[in-house]
Amino acid sequence: MATEIERKFLVNDKFSSALASDSERITQGYLSSAPERSVRIRIKGKNGFLTVKGPVNETGTSRFEWEKVIPVPEALELLDLCEPGAIDKTRFLVPAGPHTYEVDVFHGDNDGLIVAEVELRREDEDFEKPDWLAEEVTGDKRYYNSQLARKPFKDWD
Amino acid sequence: MATEIERKFLVNDKFSSALASDSERITQGYLSSAPERSVRIRIKGKNGFLTVKGPVNETGTSRFEWEKVIPVPEALELLDLCEPGAIDKTRFLVPAGPHTYEVDVFHGDNDGLIVAEVELRREDEDFEKPDWLAEEVTGDKRYYNSQLARKPFKDWD
Numbered sequence: 001m002a003t004e005i006e007r008k009f010l011v012n013d014k015f016s017s018a019l020a021s022d023s024e025r026i027t028q029g030y031l032s033s034a035p036e037r038s039v040r041i042r043i044k045g046k047n048g049f050l051t052v053k054g055p056v057n058e059t060g061t062s063r064f065e066w067e068k069v070i071p072v073p074e075a076l077e078l079l080d081l082c083e084p085g086a087i088d089k090t091r092f093l094v095p096a097g098p099h100t101y102e103v104d105v106f107h108g109d110n111d112g113l114i115v116a117e118v119e120l121r122r123e124d125e126d127f128e129k130p131d132w133l134a135e136e137v138t139g140d141k142r143y144y145n146s147q148l149a150r151k152p153f154k155d156w157d
Numbered sequence: 158m159a160t161e162i163e164r165k166f167l168v169n170d171k172f173s174s175a176l177a178s179d180s181e182r183i184t185q186g187y188l189s190s191a192p193e194r195s196v197r198i199r200i201k202g203k204n205g206f207l208t209v210k211g212p213v214n215e216t217g218t219s220r221f222e223w224e225k226v227i228p229v230p231e232a233l234e235l236l237d238l239c240e241p242g243a244i245d246k247t248r249f250l251v252p253a254g255p256h257t258y259e260v261d262v263f264h265g266d267n268d269g270l271i272v273a274e275v276e277l278r279r280e281d282e283d284f285e286k287p288d289w290l291a292e293e294v295t296g297d298k299r300y301y302n303s304q305l306a307r308k309p310f311k312d313w314d
Contacts, residue, residue: 031188031189031194031196031209032188032189032191032194032196034189036238037188037189037238037239037240039188039189039196050207050225052188052235052238054238064234064238066231066234066235068207068225068227070225074223077221077223078209078223081193081194081209081211081221082194083194
């Protein structure tokens, strides 16, 4: 089990998918969306993944993560078992200095939401903030994908 | 994902661990105890397991099951993340004709509970019923291990 350290931002209208070096479609669902022990089934490209995430730390930045690659046919069967509310998004990879932002453009019930994440090796690691970054939302549970599955962006006030 | 078909019984005082051909200690917990999509972490002997089970069918006998062997150190870390209420039991394997009963003698908060399960290939398959079998409890959710983790035998009325 590794520790995932990441910071999360909204983006402004300066963001364009033309900034991306690569993109991929992601479909995922949750066998359990409990934030303290979520169990995610994801299909990304030619691979399936089962991912367990633990509770976030007090800064909202770090989280235990355990992941296994699984065959896509098995991931599809497990997706059928998941809680209602699958997540469908396109992930754009946007280089910024030594880091790469993962910018998720959501579809379906979360259409209109775009979230950028940067993964760090240490909580206090410096990273470039491109001018298309807007408000930081690290640690805001509403933006957890597990919570977007339960309460999608279209139902927000 | 395979289908698990099994019938479950209580045992009477004719049961003895001396009937068993083999036994092993099992420790398990649940990342999610929801009966329609439970996610179990188990340590049995030298292996860890992550097992997803789907909802039971209308007879309470069949259930989708998906399982991956995982290293014990990873299973231990995942057990730490599980919902409160780990299950600790000794499983005795008791041959009966062409089948083998798995008889689980529970410890800790489920001390006093003994449950025998036989796995079948078809719902209508015949199987021997030894004289140490008592009431059938197939499909009774109280006896699901996921529910025994939430509401252990010591707290039953």
